[in-house]
Amino acid sequence: MTTARTAPKFSRRLGLSLAAGLVALSLPLLLPLFQVTLLTNILIFSIVVTGLVLLTGILGLTSFGQAAFMGVGAYTTAILTAQMGWNPWLSLPVSLLVTGLIAWILGVLTLRMQGHYLPLATIAWGISLFYVFGNTPALGGFTGLTDIPPVSVFGLELTSPRSFAYLTLICLGLVALSAQFLLSSRTGRAMRALRGGSLVAEAFGVSAFGLRVQVFVLSALMAALAGWLYAHSQRFVNPTPFGLQAGIEYLFMAVVGGSQHVWGGVLGAGLITQIREVLRDVLPGLLGQQGNFEVIVFGALVILVLQFARRGLWPLIELVLPQEGIRILPERKKFAARPKPTPGTPLLSVQHAVKQFGGLRAVGDVSFELSAGEILGLIGPNGAGKSTMFNLITGVNPATSGQITFMGQDISRRSAGHIHRLGLSRTFQHVHLLPDLTLLENTMMGGYARGHAGMVRSLLHLERAEEASLQHEALRQLERVGLADQAYVLAGNLALGQQRVLEIARALVADPTLLLLDEPAAGLRYGEKAELVTLLRRLRDEGVTILLVEHDMDLVMGLVDRLVVMNYGEKLAEGTPQAVRDNADVREAYLGVDMEEEGAA
Numbered sequence: 001m002t003t004a005r006t007a008p009k010f011s012r013r014l015g016l017s018l019a020a021g022l023v024a025l026s027l028p029l030l031l032p033l034f035q036v037t038l039l040t041n042i043l044i045f046s047i048v049v050t051g052l053v054l055l056t057g058i059l060g061l062t063s064f065g066q067a068a069f070m071g072v073g074a075y076t077t078a079i080l081t082a083q084m085g086w087n088p089w090l091s092l093p094v095s096l097l098v099t100g101l102i103a104w105i106l107g108v109l110t111l112r113m114q115g116h117y118l119p120l121a122t123i124a125w126g127i128s129l130f131y132v133f134g135n136t137p138a139l140g141g142f143t144g145l146t147d148i149p150p151v152s153v154f155g156l157e158l159t160s161p162r163s164f165a166y167l168t169l170i171c172l173g174l175v176a177l178s179a180q181f182l183l184s185s186r187t188g189r190a191m192r193a194l195r196g197g198s199l200v201a202e203a204f205g206v207s208a209f210g211l212r213v214q215v216f217v218l219s220a221l222m223a224a225l226a227g228w229l230y231a232h233s234q235r236f237v238n239p240t241p242f243g244l245q246a247g248i249e250y251l252f253m254a255v256v257g258g259s260q261h262v263w264g265g266v267l268g269a270g271l272i273t274q275i276r277e278v279l280r281d282v283l284p285g286l287l288g289q290q291g292n293f294e295v296i297v298f299g300a301l302v303i304l305v306l307q308f309a310r311r312g313l314w315p316l317i318e319l320v321l322p323q324e325g326i327r328i329l330p331e332r333k334k335f336a337a338r339p340k341p342t343p344g345t346p347l348l349s350v351q352h353a354v355k356q357f358g359g360l361r362a363v364g365d366v367s368f369e370l371s372a373g374e375i376l377g378l379i380g381p382n383g384a385g386k387s388t389m390f391n392l393i394t395g396v397n398p399a400t401s402g403q404i405t406f407m408g409q410d411i412s413r414r415s416a417g418h419i420h421r422l423g424l425s426r427t428f429q430h431v432h433l434l435p436d437l438t439l440l441e442n443t444m445m446g447g448y449a450r451g452h453a454g455m456v457r458s459l460l461h462l463e464r465a466e467e468a469s470l471q472h473e474a475l476r477q478l479e480r481v482g483l484a485d486q487a488y489v490l491a492g493n494l495a496l497g498q499q500r501v502l503e504i505a506r507a508l509v510a511d512p513t514l515l516l517l518d519e520p521a522a523g524l525r526y527g528e529k530a531e532l533v534t535l536l537r538r539l540r541d542e543g544v545t546i547l548l549v550e551h552d553m554d555l556v557m558g559l560v561d562r563l564v565v566m567n568y569g570e571k572l573a574e575g576t577p578q579a580v581r582d583n584a585d586v587r588e589a590y591l592g593v594d595m596e597e598e599g600a601a
């Protein structure tokens with residue numbers, strides 16, 4: 001079983017990183033001049049690909065348009081410096097601003113698209129921007145713009161490839177470091193949670209669309225920085241490096257290197273650029289004619305990598321590297337506990353709830369109430385409407401009519417995040433965890449709404465105090481559910497029963513008033529079910545109110561205080577387990593077979 005222990009103060013991994021940094025710093029001095037120019041290009045491409053790692057690898061949004069954003073950054077600085085005489089350092093923030101604004105507009109317009117529509121949209125605006133560069137006379141048409149001045153540092157013009165390589169190296173170092181900071185933050189965990197869809201992230205208070213737009217803009221800003229560097233290293237710009245083919249190559253780099261790892265992106269940029277140079281030299285001689293034959297080889301390479309190392313080459317390197325530990329930070333401040341209602345006070349009220357899916361009435365006029373300190377079971381045969389009712393309460397779907405109130409607020413049409421912040425936490429019928437993250441990190445995701453640090457603080461690593469509070473709260477909840485000894489194990493290594501318990505720990509980090517459990521015993525073994533019952537009873541005794549959907553009648557009958565039985569979208573019965581057992585309608589519709597068997601036994 002793969003484990004990741006807490007990090008010592010000076011880890012072997014950190015030592016290796018420092019050594020790699022020193023090698024990188026010496027390269028511009030040691031390499032021959034031609035290689036230094038190639039190295040600069042690799043470093044510039046790595047910055048673009050780092051943006052793609054965040055956008056495509058982590059968030060799961062495929063973009064073919066990063067080269068176009070690089071072009072916006074490059075052309076903006078070219079116009080401001082070559083034509084208007086600006087200092088390149090002044091044109092840098094303007095290049096970032098212009099690209100960020102264009103990316104924000106395109107993001108807001110296109111990021112709601114699902115599936116393959118988004119990649120198609122990125123192709124569309126990638127091509128559009130390319131032709132804007134090529135067909136605008138003020139931008140020099142397809143010939144481009146020349147006479148771009150060099151960048152100066154402390155009065156020293158960076159005209160030599162070696163000095164410019166250092167500027168690029170520093171930029172990449174800062175970009176890669178901030179990307180790493182982001183990924184190890186609350187925002188980074190939310191980004192990872194969004195990869196499989198919005199359901200889980202939104203259930204913990206993440207604004208899915210808002211975060212997607214932010215990461216989209218961030219990746220465009222990285223491309224713009226690369227464009228600025230490219231313009232001042234080449235000292236001229238034309239549309240060719242910013243076209244669709246370049247956009248596709250950046251994706252190749254991310255996929256081949258390992259699109260879910262910052263250093264994978266750098267590896268991919270290095271490999272593809274080097275291989276392209278070699279092929280450009282070798283292939284025309286071998287084939288006896290000129291042409292972009294390297295593109296064909298790239299295609300074959302990507303297919304091979306996808307076939308044999310689906311997650312790119314970096315994960316293979318990770319296998320031999322010392323594992324990265326999680327540094328447990330000292331807790332300076334605990335999160336304030338949520339005031340809990342006194343047992344017996346009304347907490348959740350569902351009144352005449354109706355949910356219509358086209359012609360199908362999945363929930364029809366259902367009413368019930370739940371008081372603080374209770375465990376209420378929602379049962380019924382398959383298709384009875386239990387999950388739909390769950391979705392109405394948690395804000396996944398709005399009710400067609402009727403009213404649902406929680407903590408005295410009408411939540412019938414509120415978002416999942418809003419309802420979560422009021423004190424409702426949930427688990428999922430199909431376990432939704434991040435298998436490559438530790439139990440601790442998965443659990444911390446549940447506390448997203450208790451933190452405040454956003455993208456900028458995360459990029460700058462200024463959210464450590466909040467991260468410490470989240471870490472310790474998550475450790476306490478893992479302790480509470482009995483998983484503390486596995487806090488640094490990867491969640492993907494757990495058995496299903498433990499994964500379900502982990503989901504409960506994740507929900508508890510939010511300090512919920514009401515816990516909604518969707519079939520928590522599904523797939524659990526006998527012993528695991530008994531442990532689950534003990535845990536849920538203990539949580540109830542500690543003041544957590546629980547609503548659960550469950551098919552296991554033995555478990556439900558021995559655990560809950562009351563039951564609501566649904567059938568064909570309607571409420572069939574409500575009452576104590578004994579009253580429900582004795583209800584003739586319930587026996588006929590749902591419990592009949594079990595009860596007869598029980599009687600016969």
Ligand SMILES: Nc1ncnc2c1ncn2[C@@H]1O[C@H](COP(=O)(O)OP(=O)(O)OP(=O)(O)O)[C@@H](O)[C@H]1O
Pocket residue numbers: 357360361362380381382383384385386387388389
């Ligand atoms: N998004 C949807 N669009 C259309 N119909 C839906 C949708 N979600 C659920 N339904 C339908 O609503 C009815 C109730 O489904 P629901 O999943 O709520 O039942 P359930 O009691 O949770 O069943 P199970 O125990 O099998 O999970 C079913 O007929 C289902 O096909």
